[in-house]
Amino acid sequence: MSLTDVTTWEITKKQYRYKLKSYFGVFSSLVAIQLLAILFSLNGTGMSGGSSGTFSYDVNYYTGDIIQVLVMIWAFITAIIITTKAYRYDDYSFVTNRLISHYSNILFLFSASILAGIMVFFTGHLFRLITILLKNTDSIMVSELTLLGTLKGITASILYIFLCASIGYFVGILIQLNRLFSFLLPVLFVGALFVDGMNNDPTVFPSIISFFGSENFLFLFILKIIMASALFYILAISFSNRMEVRP
Amino acid sequence: MWCVGGDVRLILNSDSMKPIYVQVSEWLETEILNENIKCDEKVYSQYQLAEMFNINPATAAKGINILADENVLYKKRGLGMFVATEAREIILRKRKNTKLRSMVKELAKEAIQLNVEEEELLEMIRSLHQQMKGDLK
Amino acid sequence: MKVVECKELTKRYGKAKAINNLSFELTENKITGLIGRNGAGKTTLLKMIAGYLHHTSGDIQVFSENPFNNLKVSANSIFIDNGMSFSPSLTLEELLETSGEFYPNWDQRLAKRLFDYFSFNPLQSHVNLSKGMKSTFNMIIGLAARCPLTIFDEPTSGMDAGTRKDFYRALLKDYIAHPRTIILSSHLLSEVEDILEEILLIKNGEKLLHMPIEILKEYSIGISGKATAVSEWTSNKETIFTQSIGVDGSYVVIKNDCSLRDLEIARDIGLEVSSVSAEDVCTYLTSKTKEGIDHVFN
Amino acid sequence: MVLISLLPILIVILLVAGIGTYAFKSNKKRHRTPKKMKWVVGVYFILTLVAAVLSYTVFPAEKTESKVISKEKTSQHDEAQSKIINSAINGKLPNLNGVFTKKESWNFPFNGKDLKISNKDEQDYYANVFVISKPKDDGVIEAAHYMGKIIIDGVDFTERKGSPHINVNESILRIKAPELVDVNFTRFSEGFAFDQFTGRQSMFSRSYFSVHGNEFILLKVPKSVRVNGDFNYVNAE
Incomplete structure (x- = not known):
């Protein structure tokens, strides 16, 4: 009997390649979400107008914010779903262990975030095109990004999506550990929102959001996202190390 | 008597009470008696037998080993099992002493239960024996 | 070389013990049948060997390592059951x-040929397969993977009779060509006994016996005859099963540790001595009571 | 209040959760061929790609690349304009320093002694008028229209707005409103992730800011001309 020796990295690569194919369904839900986001965005996010003497103006604002936000929620949900039984055990039909399963999931989520981020950018253009065709305005203002700006924007978009995925992954693992969390976590979250906003001066959530959102240096932003998502993944991995397969 | 080849698997009846390795060894004995395998010829390996009869190779090996223990087969190192020169005699002797004897014992027992007298039984055996001898020829 | 080694292995779910103080060893390149009734703990044991579940106490070693969450074990073993996702x-x-x-x-060639033989559609998805086809497909993977430790948990569930036969034949042929350690669990011993080398019989998570299958066939003998005579003759013997037949007849299965002399005495007092098939031995050993289902109706 | 403001967010989250779970999970159960799924995603991706190409090429919108003026800049403009106007109202016209630019100028020969400024206009147009007395009598009224930047939501519309019509008839200088300018535009942004690192408004400080642009008319009149009407005398610095 000759036993095969394999390394973690070698199998991680194989599992990752397998997951790219086997979790392909996430992208069909991504398409559905993006179409929904376009629908929501068609209303525009705002209007402003005014006049002074002989000069008057009306501005309709359209942003890709909704697309971005919905895709972030999608990433969150997707990450939860791949921790559920139906998906978690796919890799156990082949060679793996817990750590490899996590590593390949993280790699998968990262790749999915990259693709989703790029698709957010393109979907933004699809949305723009649809709006142009539907709208009758004498002028369309496109604050066109430079190539560098575009790349920075896509990077930021991807990282936001990835952050949501890592939170979702952590939440998913908690729920797999104990079903109670699926009830407890939303209650805690909404409860915290209420408590925070009780005196009409929320501080905790805005400061968490501005921790990322107000960071104008891309490098520091990347660092913050990586640190935060690494934290969630490390917690998820350490919590799930004793979990059994198909018990 | 045996239909070798084709559907060999049918030969072995796993429902029969005899352990399969005994059946394997008996099948080999019959092959030797019928001179399908001759003296100093190689017999089937345990793997060939396992495949033929759809049984575990270890079971087949046990069947071979019985014959080896009885000196029907001998081992050539690295080459496998071969039929001994005196194989036929050993088998015939054994069958007479064990198989035939136990069959006769059963026969006698049944005859006693059915109140068949010794003479009547012997007569039955005699006539059937002659009839079958003729048939086989 | 020992492939699987369990010492006083126990697996607890809450208070219930799925596996209780189980000790056994499986050596290299044997086909072992894991036999037991439904709920005996077969699947739990196999999943522990495959490294899916961890044990509560005792020790389990596969390839001399703790299998749980173990990459080496995962890379060298494959666990086939109908829950494969x-x-x-x-x-x-x-x-x-x-x-x-x-x-x-x-062995891609073997996989492909089996795939074609069982006429699978290459473009189909696994979810769309019927239960029997799923089992067949999983079995192809289990065979073609040729892992040093191959575990089949109730591999033939849902398969039709023909496919079952084909499967066991394919398993045996591939095993002969490429010997490896195979564990095959089943509640139907008669179906698998021919291709087994060893049998591990468990009941309520405990080991009843672990021995070569040929020895199991001589493990016990059946005695039948007049109830009084049978009970007298078997009084100092270990009975496994009793059944009354007709008005005053009875059939008793005892452990086969009597001498030839004993048996001749039995014959002489008019008792019938018969051998007991491995399947029946297992049924009797694993039944809830010594009278079997008849107990309910008495 | 908090509840009401959270409600739509919660509804959206639930909706997305529902769709995401349904669209993804149903793949596990429903009979669907893997190939179809790949088609759907592939076609959508190509569609967005085509859309991106079209939105860059076929629809050449008014592109304001790198012309977007930040909020800070805008308020700087606003302050600078007010400062100059205030100073001028107090009699001192400071250096314009590019805050105001001369849009149009006129020269009117004038030999009268009194000049009346009429900037009453039916269109409710009003512009400050500042008058500088020239050191000598050269018989020419020099008029100029100065305009500060009009910035609406970061976009400079100064060019769009025209100058008023000015003419001198007998002793009356009339200021007539320029043509009405109505700007109606649609503004796109890729989303907050794109705005965050491109110096545009970040996601939390987004407000619709604008400077409507101050304007004034500067008259230089001969020394002896007396001006009356609505105006301020200023001295240029």
């Missing part, structure tokens, strides 16, 4: 290719 995004053909990437001994 495959992504619906991959076609059956792609699943075979993926398996080939993971298992170094994978």
Whole structure:
């Protein structure tokens, strides 16, 4: 009997390649979400107008914010779903262990975030095109990004999506550990929102959001996202190390 | 008597009470008696037998080993099992002493239960024996 | 070399013990049948060997390592059951290719030929297969992977009679060509006994016996005759099963540790001595009471 | 209040969760061929790609690349304009320093002694008028229209707005409103992730800011001309 020796990295690569194919369904839900986001965005996010003497103006604002936000929620949900039984055990039909399963999931989520981020950018253009065709305005203002700006924007978009995925992954693992969390976590979250906003001066959530959102240096932003998502993944991995397969 | 080849698997009846390795060894004995395998010829390996009869190779090996223990087969190192020169005699002797004897014992027992007298039984055996001898020829 | 080694292995679910103080060893390149009734703990034991579940106490070693969450064990073993989860995004053909990437001994030619023999559609998805077809497909993966430790948990569930026969034949032929350690669990011993070398019989998570299958066939003998005579003759023997037949007849299965002399005495006092098939021995050993289901109606 | 403001967010989250779970999970159960799924995603991706190409090429919108003026800049403009106007009202016209630019100028020969400024206009147009007395009598009224930047939501519309019509008839200088300018535009942004690192408004400080642009008319009149009407005398610095 000759036993095969394999390394973690070698199998991680194989599992990752397998997951790219086997979790392909996430992208069909991504398409559905993006179409929904376009629908929501068609209303525009705002209007402003005014006049002074002989000069008057009306501005309709359209942003890709909704697309971005919905895709972030999608990433969150997707990450939860791949921790559920139906998906978690796919890799156990082949060679793996817990750590490899996590590593390949993280790699998968990262790749999915990259693709989703790029698709957010393109979907933004699809949305723009649809709006142009539907709208009758004498002028369309496109604050066109430079190539560098575009790349920075896509990077930021991807990282936001990835952050949501890592939170979702952590939440998913908690729920797999104990079903109670699926009830407890939303209650805690909404409860915290209420408590925070009780005196009409929320501080905790805005400061968490501005921790990322107000960071104008891309490098520091990347660092913050990586640190935060690494934290969630490390917690998820350490919590799930004793979990059994198909018990 | 045996239909070798084709559907060999049918030969072995796993429902029969005899352990399969005994059946394997008996099948080999019959092959030797019928001179399908001759003296100093190689017999089937345990793997060939396992495949033929759809049984575990270890079971087949046990069947071979019985014959080896009885000196029907001998081992050539690295080459496998071969039929001994005196194989036929050993088998015939054994069958007479064990198989035939136990069959006769059963026969006698049944005859006693059915109140068949010794003479009547012997007569039955005699006539059937002659009839079958003729048939086989 | 020992492939699987369990010492006082116990697995507890809450208070219930699925596996209780189980000790056994499986040596290299044997086909072992894990036999037991439904709920005996077969699947739990196999999943512990495959490294899916962890044990509560005792010790379990596969390839001399603790199998739980162990990459070496995972890479050198394969666990086939009908709960195997495959992504619906991959076609059956792609699943075979993926398996080939993971298992170094994978025989794509064998896989493909079995695949064609059982007339699978390469473009189909695993979820769309019927139960029997799923089992057949999983079995192809289990065979073609040629893992040093191959575990089949109730592999034939849902298969039709013909496919079962084909499967056991294929398993045996591939085993002869490429010997490896195979564990086969089943509640139907008669179906698998011919291809087994060893049998591990468990009941309520405990080991009843672990021995070569041929020895099991001589493990016990059946005695039948007049009830009084039978009970007298068997009074100092270990009975496994009793059944009354007719008005005053009875059939008793005892452990076969009597001498030839004993048996001749039995014959002489008019008792009938018969051998007991391995299947029946297992049924009797694992039944709830010594009278079997008749107990309920008495 | 908090509840009401959270409600739509919660509804959206639930909706997305529902769709995401349904669209993804149903793949596990429903009979669907893997190939179809790949088609759907592939076609959508190509569609967005085509859309991106079209939105860059076929629809050449008014592109304001790198012309977007930040909020800070805008308020700087606003302050600078007010400062100059205030100073001028107090009699001192400071250096314009590019805050105001001369849009149009006129020269009117004038030999009268009194000049009346009429900037009453039916269109409710009003512009400050500042008058500088020239050191000598050269018989020419020099008029100029100065305009500060009009910035609406970061976009400079100064060019769009025209100058008023000015003419001198007998002793009356009339200021007539320029043509009405109505700007109606649609503004796109890729989303907050794109705005965050491109110096545009970040996601939390987004407000619709604008400077409507101050304007004034500067008259230089001969020394002896007396001006009356609505105006301020200023001295240029």
